[in-house]
Amino acid sequence: MAYALQQLVNGLTLGMIYGLIAVGYTMVYGIIGMINFAHGDVFMIGAFIGIIVITALSGITAVPLGLLAALIISAALCGLYGFSIERVAYRPLRGSFRLAPLISAIGMSILLENYVQTSQGALERAIPNLIPGGITLMRQDGFAVQLTWMQIAIMAVTLVVLAVFTYIVTKTPLGRAMRAVEQDAKMAALLGIDTNRTISTTFIIGSALAAMAGVMFLLYYGVIDFYIGFNAGIKAFTAAVLGGIGSLPGAVLGGLLIGLIEAFWSGYATVAYKDAAVYSILAIVLMFMPSGLLGRHEVEKV
Amino acid sequence: MSNVLSIQNISTFYGPIQALRDVSLEVNEGEIVTLIGANGAGKSTLMMTIFGQPRAKSGAILYRGENITALPTFQIARRGIAQSPEGRRVFPRMSVEENLLMGAQVVKYADYDSQLKMVLELFPRLEERFAQRAGTLSGGEQQMLAIGRALMSKPKLLLLDEPSLGLAPLVIKQIFGAIRSLNRETGLTVLLVEQNANQALRLAHRGYVLVNGALTMAGTGAELLAKPEIRAAYLEGGH
Numbered sequence: 056m057a058y059a060l061q062q063l064v065n066g067l068t069l070g071m072i073y074g075l076i077a078v079g080y081t082m083v084y085g086i087i088g089m090i091n092f093a094h095g096d097v098f099m100i101g102a103f104i105g106i107i108v109i110t111a112l113s114g115i116t117a118v119p120l121g122l123l124a125a126l127i128i129s130a131a132l133c134g135l136y137g138f139s140i141e142r143v144a145y146r147p148l149r150g151s152f153r154l155a156p157l158i159s160a161i162g163m164s165i166l167l168e169n170y171v172q173t174s175q176g177a178l179e180r181a182i183p184n185l186i187p188g189g190i191t192l193m194r195q196d197g198f199a200v201q202l203t204w205m206q207i208a209i210m211a212v213t214l215v216v217l218a219v220f221t222y223i224v225t226k227t228p229l230g231r232a233m234r235a236v237e238q239d240a241k242m243a244a245l246l247g248i249d250t251n252r253t254i255s256t257t258f259i260i261g262s263a264l265a266a267m268a269g270v271m272f273l274l275y276y277g278v279i280d281f282y283i284g285f286n287a288g289i290k291a292f293t294a295a296v297l298g299g300i301g302s303l304p305g306a307v308l309g310g311l312l313i314g315l316i317e318a319f320w321s322g323y324a325t326v327a328y329k330d331a332a333v334y335s336i337l338a339i340v341l342m343f344m345p346s347g348l349l350g351r352h353e354v355e356k357v
Numbered sequence: 358m359s360n361v362l363s364i365q366n367i368s369t370f371y372g373p374i375q376a377l378r379d380v381s382l383e384v385n386e387g388e389i390v391t392l393i394g395a396n397g398a399g400k401s402t403l404m405m406t407i408f409g410q411p412r413a414k415s416g417a418i419l420y421r422g423e424n425i426t427a428l429p430t431f432q433i434a435r436r437g438i439a440q441s442p443e444g445r446r447v448f449p450r451m452s453v454e455e456n457l458l459m460g461a462q463v464v465k466y467a468d469y470d471s472q473l474k475m476v477l478e479l480f481p482r483l484e485e486r487f488a489q490r491a492g493t494l495s496g497g498e499q500q501m502l503a504i505g506r507a508l509m510s511k512p513k514l515l516l517l518d519e520p521s522l523g524l525a526p527l528v529i530k531q532i533f534g535a536i537r538s539l540n541r542e543t544g545l546t547v548l549l550v551e552q553n554a555n556q557a558l559r560l561a562h563r564g565y566v567l568v569n570g571a572l573t574m575a576g577t578g579a580e581l582l583a584k585p586e587i588r589a590a591y592l593e594g595g596h
Contacts, residue, residue: 228462235448235459242446245408246506247434247463351450 057195062322063315064192068206068275070314071213075268076291077298077306078220079261085237085301086257087149092160093140095288096167097133097262101269102279103171104129106180109273118185122274126212129270130263137262138255146251164284171281179280182273209271216267217307220260224303233257237301290333297337299350308348312336359386360422361514361546362407367416367426369399369406376402378571379416384514384548389540391549391557391578393591394567400550401443403567404518408433408440420514434463439512441520443550445503449492453483456491456502460509468511476505479535496523504532508539518550529553533560554591558582566591 076098083091105125112121144159189203224230235243236253244250272287273279294313298305313333320332340348362384369377376399384390394400406413409430418426425433439460447456457476461469477484480501486494491502500523507515517536521529533556539545551557558564558578566574566587574581581587 228458231451231455231459232462234451234455238448238450239446241410241430242442242448243459244410244430245434245440245442245446246459247431247510248459249429249431 057193057198057200058322059319060192061198061200062318064200064202064206065322066315066318067311068209068314069317070311071210072268072272072275072310073287073291073294073313074307074310075213075216075264075271076287077294077310078217078303079265080292080295081298081300081303081306082233082257082261084295086233086254087145087156089145089153089156090160090292091140091145091258091261092157092288093144093163093167094261094265095284095286095291096164096171097136097140097284098265098269098272098287098291099279099281099284100136100167100171101129101133101262101266102273102283103175103180103269103281104132104266105270105273106182106279109182109185122185122208122270126267126270129266133266133269134259134263137258137265140262141255141258146254164288168281168284175281177281179278181278184277185274205275209275212267212271216264220264221303223260229253229256290330293333293337297340297347299347301351302347302349305347305349312348360384361386361388361420362548363419364403364407365417365419367403367406367413367418369402369411369413371402371411376570377406377413378569380567380570380572381416382565382572382575384546386546387540387544388563389536389547389549389561391551391561391564392567393551393554393557393564393581393587395590396552398567399570400567401518402570404440404442404516404548404550407438407516437510437513438516439463439507439510439514440516441500441503441507441518442516443518445496445499447491447494447499447502447506449490451491452488453486453491453494453502454488456506457483457509460506464510469509472509472511476508479508479531480505497525497528500524501528501532513546515545515547516550517547519552520549521551521553521556529556536560552591554587555582558587 079094080091083089108125108128109121112124140163144163145156148155148159186205186208189201192200192202224233232243232248232253235248236250240250290313291310294309295306297312298309316333316336317329320329360383364380364382366379366381367377368375368379380403392400392403407418409428413426417424420436420438425436448459457473461472482498483501483505486498491499494502500520504517504520520532536547537560540547549557549561558581561578563577564581565572
């Protein structure tokens with residue numbers, strides 16, 4: 056019981072990070088119908104910007120302030136990365152055959168990984184645990200269930216970010232424009248919406264979310280390298296598909312489920328096969344629900 | 358009477374297929390102009406070509422003297438032209454309210470409350486369905502929503518593509534009545550595409566007839582209604 060609770064806590068923390076990345080995948084898929092394979096690498100760059108900012112500010116400012124600065128600076132710079140990636144690699148290919156932007160995305164992913172590898176080095180980079188300690192939720196048979204301050208911070212930040220994001224998407228003119236372009240880009244243009252600008256904004260927001268996920272990943276694990284974007288990206292993409300690609304709540308739900316599956320599988324079976332467990336469950340879900348857990352299957356009247 | 362829309366010798370293609378051949382027409386301030394023609398004559402293509410979707414391959418489209426032929430679609434909308442397009446194209450996964458908000462976004466929600474009131478008075482059904490997803494509305498309700506959405510921006514030129522499609526005769530009468538009163542009271546300029554030639558010609562000040570992508574006849578509504586060719590082709594026998 057206590058052990059299960061511990062896995063639940065660990066899984067939820069990890070799942071929130073996956074969820075934040077998955078939102079970016081699903082947004083981009085919704086609006087231009089492509090899988091942005093460079094998205095995981097934006098997450099990785101976000102983590103690197105985080106480590107640079109935290110290192111630069113350590114000793115100068117208080118830790119919470121330094122972390123907040125890392126989140127904000129990383130989100131802002133990665134927003135710029137997302138904007139540029141779309142302009143350089145995807146927009147020129149719009150209207151081209153469907154595979155073209157996908158190939159371009161893979162190229163962009165390799166480019167970003169190599170760029171970070173050469174500029175930051177191929178070795179792992181580490182930071183100490185900046186938010187040590189925690190609270191003990193319960194003790195049972197000599198096993199103490201720990202909820203660390205770090206986990207609490209990650210969950211709190213994710214919830215705030217997702218709340219703001221949800222508000223933007225559901226209540227603001229910008230969010231409506233994004234959904235309008237997603238549902239019928241030509242009609243949105245007929246109503247005066249600058250679709251290119253809306254697509255750019257989508258990339259900026261998605262990348263900023265990935266960047267914050269990157270910073271939190273860095274804080275949680277303490278170790279990063281130029282290749283973390285690949286694995287996290289694939290996991291988050293899986294989360295988006297599991298939840299129903301195109302569905303924002305689905306992306307978060309998918310992220311949480313994958314975090315939980317990983318945690319419980321690692322806790323009760325074997326760490327070595329945790330990825331296999333994740334993909335097996337994805338395959339099973341897709342067999343019975345091809346459009347994912349919260350994917351669309353509503354019939355539209357003609 | 359000043360010129361609002363001047364279409365000058367445009368030709369439009371879908372790939373190798375020519376959809377419009379050297380079409381020229383004028384819409385003046387405060388006019389209701391109708392474009393009638395059979396299915397596939399190119400009426401909707403003309404409406405979309407005004408918005409650059411697709412772009413005219415030759416010729417020019419002037420809006421109040423400004424050449425808008427090459428402007429991006431959203432810039433054309435920002436000039437004050439609104440369209441209720443063929444196939445309605447409501448945003449299916451948005452509520453009725455959100456669809457109407459989308460219509461007003463181009464004018465940054467100027468006079469939102471009064472426009473909303475006007476639209477909901479015109480189509481009380483939309484008020485009943487206000488929070489419902491547009492994709493779950495009936496075809497007729499979606500048609501009302503598409504027209505209402507176009508009206509939300511208080512357009513200076515309204516393009517209506519078959520507003521009567523899928524609607525009950527009573528609602529058609531109501532919509533045509535609303536177009537007439539908007540035109541009389543606010544001076545709204547309207548370009549109306551219809552298969553329902555009889556009612557359209559009665560409503561319109563002037564009309565054009567489009568056959569196989571080319572204009573074949575023009576005149577006042579009454580003139581066209583009186584022509585035997587029109588009677589034979591569009592008014593009698595099925596329509």
